Amino acid sequence: MTALRPRFWETVSLQRMTRAEWEALCDGCGKCCMNKLEDEDTGEVALTRVACRLFDDTTCRCAQYPIRHQFVPECIVLKPANMDANLYWMPDTCAYKLLWQGKPLFDWHPLISGDPETVHAAGVSMQSRTVPEFEIDEDDWEDHIIEEPT
């Protein structure tokens, strides 16, 4: 396993992070794995609790992360080069978005707490509060719009 530089999120830009550091930045909230609805007229994006078919509601993680594109080719690979284009739909607490906007991470972030469970204990994750997309007709997704847990 590659070592992470101490408090790298405060000293290293997103562009200069190692792959391991970039991946460690994800807090495991799972909010980016929820389907969203975009208003065609206003461009406003609504978060739903309808989870991607690969999302594991118990671990709050992708069940097939390394090979996910075999099953979900549209899953976005976030990188510095496409951050600007994706900011509009990203959750407000997302660590990538926070750093991109020059903001600090929250104290519940696992990198700061040292505990991957603190994101769930803080109530900002989607753990145990989703419905799988294969159980809900797409026409009914709007019945499952939620406020972003923050």
Ligand code: SF4
């Ligand atoms: S919203 Fe951001 S921090 Fe949360 S799971 Fe997705 S990539 Fe990770």
Ligand code: SF4
């Ligand atoms: S494929 Fe995996 S990482 Fe991508 S949205 Fe679905 S659950 Fe999330």
